[in-house]
Amino acid sequence: MEYTPISPFMRPISHAHLRVIEAPEASVQGKPINKWELLRELSKAQAAFGVTERDLTVLxxxxxFFPNDALGGNAEMIVFPSNKAICERLNGMPCSTMRRHLARLVETGLLVRRDSPNGKRYVRKRGADHVAFGFDLSPLYCRSEEIARAAEAVREAEERVRRLREVVSLMRRDLAALAEFGEELQPGLGLWDQMRDAAALTARALRRKLSLDDLGRYQAKLEAFLDTARNFIDGPETEEMITNDAQNERHYHNSNKECIEIEPGLKEAEGIALDCEPDTCEESSEASNLRQVPKIPLHLVVRSCPALKTFYAGEIRHWHQLYDAASHVRPAMGICVSAWEEAQRCMGPEQASVVVAAILERFAEIRSPGGYLRALSAKAVAGEFSCGPMIMALIGKQSAA
Structure with a gap:
């Protein structure tokens, strides 16, 4: 065809028609693109192009109506169905509705009208001459790279939202668990009610589709609450698993000859323990037995010590099961029977089991597990030890990782 019209038949011309530039034939000849894949990419990036699902249905x-599955490599990509044929193909969509969505596709530059002098759509072949009037799909093909980039940007944004949503969900769960644990340690504190309310409001908000900015605000709020909760629970002097050589051990022996060789830091711990009267440890043991279960939820202990499940295949749903697990892994850790029994007398079987599980979790950092357990037993006798901060330190380390 010698001339490509830009004005529609019996319709006012608009900027959308003026943007049509007569492109040389080579500009539409390139790598073929599957028309259905291109439509899926456009569906993903529809907001960037200002089209709706109904517009895409008409497209x-x-x-x-285009005979090939691939667009490209053709001088003309014009389809010329009648309005009746289009509406039938769209499952009986009203003609007025179809025309409205067609006009929208033309306005966004994804489609071009090539109207004949009388407004009819048809193709005429006369020898090598080929003339077609209808809807030109070449703008859609020429913008395929733009559509692909926009679709990829949408996928990346959705992935960022998904990851941040997971983080906020995990933080909400940790906040609810810390509120429960903090209420047991320091009952009556108003902070725990605020934390529970914040966790409940966040859970309710996560039922909706939140934007990246909304999720960022929830994340910042939850981080502030979590930091405050850890400060209240841990206190200024958090019980840490001390691995300093000067406090727990003199040197390291890899020997199983006797218990004292496995625990080179035994002298200091024994010195502290032997300074008190024999009845003192018994009285402390009786006091500990009055509260056999530690003031920390068992599920927090199991969650903060995943290494325990690696070496113990049994279920851990009750405190006696945790005790069985600690008794099972204790010999493999190099903790002799006397150190284990002393820990049970001084801090109770359940709390001693929690300590063994925590030591196993940081086994690579502690040279003498038996000596370290004896030192903690001595602190328990003096009333200076609680296993709660030890578990919270492990939870904090996992959250930071």
């Missing part, structure tokens, strides 16, 4: 109907 899908027009693409179905």
């Amino acid at each position: 899908q109907g027009l693409l179905s």
Whole structure:
């Protein structure tokens, strides 16, 4: 065809028609692109191009009239169905509705009208001459790279939202668990009610589709609450698993000859323990037995010590099961029977089991597990030890990782 019209038949011309530039034939000849894949990419990036699902439905109907599955490599990509044929292909969509969505596709530059002098759509072949009037799909093909980039940007944004949503969900769960644990340690503190309310409001908000900015605000709020909760629970002098050589051990022996060789830091711990009267440890043991279960939820202990499940295949749903697990892994850790029994007398079987599980979790950092357990037993006798901060330190380390 010698001339490509830009004005529609019996319709006012607009900027959308003026943007049509007569492109040389080579500009539409390139790598073929599957028309249905291109439509899926456009569906993903529809907001960037200002089209709706109904607009894309009409475009899908027009693409179905194109005989090939691939766009490209053709001088003309014009389809010329009648309005009646298009509406039938769209499952009986009203003609007025179809025309409205066609006009929207033309306005966004994804489609171009090539109207004949009388407004009819047809193709005429006369020898080598080929003339077609209808809807030109070449703008859709020429913008395929733009559509692909926009679709990829949408996928990346959705992935960022998904990851941040997971983080906020995990932080909400940790906040609810810390509120429960903090209420047991320091009952009556108003902070725990605020934390529970914040966790409940966040859970309710996560039922909706939140934007990246909304999720960022929830994340900042939850981080502030979590930091405050850890400060209240841990206190200024958090019980840490001390691995300093000067406090726990003189040197390291890899020997199993006797218990004292496995625990080179035994002298200091024994010195502290032997300074008190024999009845003192018994009285402390009786006091500990009055509260056999530690003031910390068992599920927090199991969650903060995943290494325990690696070496113990049994279920851990009750405190006696945790005790069985600690008794099972204790010999493999190099903790002799006397150190284990002393820990049970001085801090109770349940709390001693928690300590063994925590030591196993940081086994690579502690040279003498038996000596370290004896030192903690001595602190328990003096009333200076609680296993709660030890578990919270492990939870904090896991959250930071």
